[in-house]
Amino acid sequence: MRTRAAALLEQPGKWQIVDVELDEPQANEVLVRFVAAGLCHSDDHAATGDMPVGKIPLIGGHEGAGVVESVGPGVHSLAPGDHVVAQFVPSCGRCHPCATGRGNLCDLGMYALLGSMADGTYRARIDGDEAGQMTMAGTFAERAVVSEHSLTRIDDDIPLHVAPLLSCGAPTGWGSSEYAAEVVAGDTVIVMGLGGIGMNAVQGAAARGAAYVIGVDPVAFKRDSAATFGASHTFADIEEAAEFARSVTNGQGAESVVVAVGVTTGEHVGQAVDAVAKFGTVVVTGIGDVNENTLPTNLWTLAMMQKRIQGTILGKGAPSVEIGRLASMYRAGRLKLDELITRTYRLDEINQAYADMHEGRNIRGVILHDTE
Incomplete structure (x- = not known):
């Protein structure tokens, strides 16, 4: 089967629209027709080279929603x-992280930036060369072969043009507050970004x-939108936000800051x-240049005031659980997703879309x- 996709042919580089040749799904794999894909900054980190990937060419996209067209043996x-909905972190359900409720840290994540299937092989080719798929998904392709461990079924009443946000943006952000920052009633919380x-x-x-x-x-x-x-x-x-937080907490400061x-x-x-x-918590959700190792902070204050720096991936939640939970909240009107989508684009407009992101x-x- 042949399909179209936006791919990186070099790193750093621009997204290029290419023809892709797909293999049939193998054991525990699924052929998906993607209807929509979210434009997350993480894919841009791959384009700029801030986040090295293990396979070029690379089909981009880790936020996506679509329809299963066929399944391989054992699915x-x-x-x-x-x-x-595509999970940008796969979850096998059997490894130690999965078995202990940490599906966001599944051992299959080792293949995410390699862009392969769960067995380390590839199902897509561009001009005859094996191509990786961003986080084992590659939602910038109109069709893709994806591991069943990287997909969560959703009910048909969840609009597919909105559902990509359940892949990453919604669970990562929401979980950063709920699980990583452990926000409770009455807290003062700062969100950077x-x-x-x-x-x-x-x-x-x-x-x-x-x-x-x-x-x-x-x-x-x-x-204005916040x-x-x-x-x-x-x-x-x-600085202004911190000053305000201290003004409403008797000079103490925020209970948590989410860095996004x-x-x-x-x-x-x-x-x-x-x-x-x-006793405050800083949640580091955003990512930057993989080579940066500096953290300018006072270690005495960090220790003596018992502050905590908490990293997080997918908001510390198990992917399939969080996708289903947030989909239910959206259906009930308790989670805003439509309002997050400022503009939709055609696949051919992907570089303009990322230019718009950079321009805010x-x-x-x-x-x-x-x-x-």
């Missing part, structure tokens, strides 16, 4: 016609009953540590594939 969890991840962190903090949910972003459009998702106050920089900046640096994390109170024009852009 029992999915059937043709099922609506599915009000893109697709940060807005969901705002939603999560507000739903947990935070007294103050303070958004930080230099882009006025994003600050109230829709539950922000009580917004500021253009972290598109290109996160050590400086951002250091600023967040300064903004939290004693979108909270989240979504590609709508031209598939039947």
Whole structure:
């Protein structure tokens, strides 16, 4: 089978629209017709080279939703016609992390940036060369062969143009507040970065009953939009936000700061540590250059005030559980997803879409594939 996709042919590089030749799904694999794909900053990190990948050419995309067209031998969890959401972290259900409730850290994640199937082999070719699929998914392709461990079935009433946000943006942001920051009623929470991840962190903090949910972003459009998702106050920089947090906490500071900046640096994390109170938590959700190792923070203050820096992937939640839970919340009107989508694009417009992201024009852009 042949299909179209946006791929990187070099790193760093621009997304290029290419023809892809697909193999048939093998054991425990599924052929998916992707209807829509989310434009997350993580794929841009691959394009810029901030995040090295193990296979070039690489078909991009890790947020996506579509319909199962066929299944390989041994697939029992999915059937043709099922609506599915891609997980950017696979979960086998059997390894030690999965068995202990940490499916977001599944051992199959070792293949995510290699872009292969769960057995280390490939199912896509570009100009005769084996091609990787971003996080074993490759949702920038109109069709893809994907491991069943990288897919979660959703009910048919969840719109497929909205469902890609359940792959990464919604569970990562929401879980950053609920699981990683452990927000409780009455807390003061700062969210740095009000893109697709940060807005969901705002939603999560507000739903947990935070007294103050303070958004930080230099882009006025994003600050203006934040109230829709539950922000009580917004500021253009972290210093102003930290000062406000201290003003409403008797000088103490925020209980937690979620760092969801598109290109996160050590400086951002250091600023967040300064903004939290004693026993406060800094959640590092955003990613940056893999080669950066600096973290400018005072170690005496970190120890003596018992502050915590917490890394997180997929919001510390088990992927299939969180996708299903948040889909139910969306259906019930308790999770805003439509409002996150600022603009939709055709596959051919992907580089314009990422230019719009860099210019701060979108909270989240979504590609709508031209598939039947």
